[in-house]
Amino acid sequence: MSAEIKLSQSTAIRLEQARGKGMPEEELLKAIQAKDVSAFDAVSEEEYRYNEFFSYADEHGENLEEAVKDGYRITFNTRGGLGIWLEKAFKVQPEKDFTVGEGIVTGLQLKPEQAEVLAKRLASNWVITESKDVPAGQELTLKLRALV
Template sequence: MTETTETAERVRLSQWDAIVLESVRALGLTDEEILHRTADGTLPEPQDEAISSFEPLRVLQAEQPELFGQAVTAGYRIKYNTLGGINTWIRIVFGHTPEVERGEGIEGVSAELTPEERDRLASVLSIGWTIERQGTEDHSPGTASYRVVPVRS
């Protein structure tokens, strides 16, 4: 996938901060609510078993308020991805259960995604990862099977 200028200019978040932010977003809070409730410490309790606390967002907001605001309102790019982090991000953001393969030379994360979901995922992945379509047939209406893999030289 080709990187757009918009993606290149997004602020960068750690993978964990991105996952925690998406966990808050998954609760249905608007950008304004996320910004306000993070600043005043009134975020609800985490609902995902992978997230024990939203404290990383409070720390990020306190230490880098401009970066945090831009990440919430304009989007972000992840600094460095791992297989487990990509798996968790897809599960939290899209509600899908991806398949992770960790074997040497075949590592990747596979999931059924819509074109919009694929584009959103591509916009946040760190450098060094690419998304490949698997097969040609659609699996569910409007979806296809994709695999996130490390870029090979």
């Protein structure tokens, strides 16, 4: 990847929602290339629909195809949005698998490869401040950069 692909938190949540609901990468890429909103009907949720997915990405210069192929970094994470993105990306549940507080996420247990993805995707306003080995992989603490 020559230049880092940046996506809004909203776009990243929708991409991970599609992946998490079993949309194969090839189908995801076909839908993006064709700008076919209806291809996302099966993975759409009331809170996260795809009606504005392509127009928003175009308007904000988000390269969806490259993001799917090469990865991306979220431009900015709110604490609530970070919790939702973690849920969609890693199939973890807030208050069960991790806790979101004021400027901190604690108790997040991920497999090592998931922790690596998180480190690449996490917006620069958050940092991983602690990582300890646990039977499931790693237990991470994330903090708002301003609080570190």
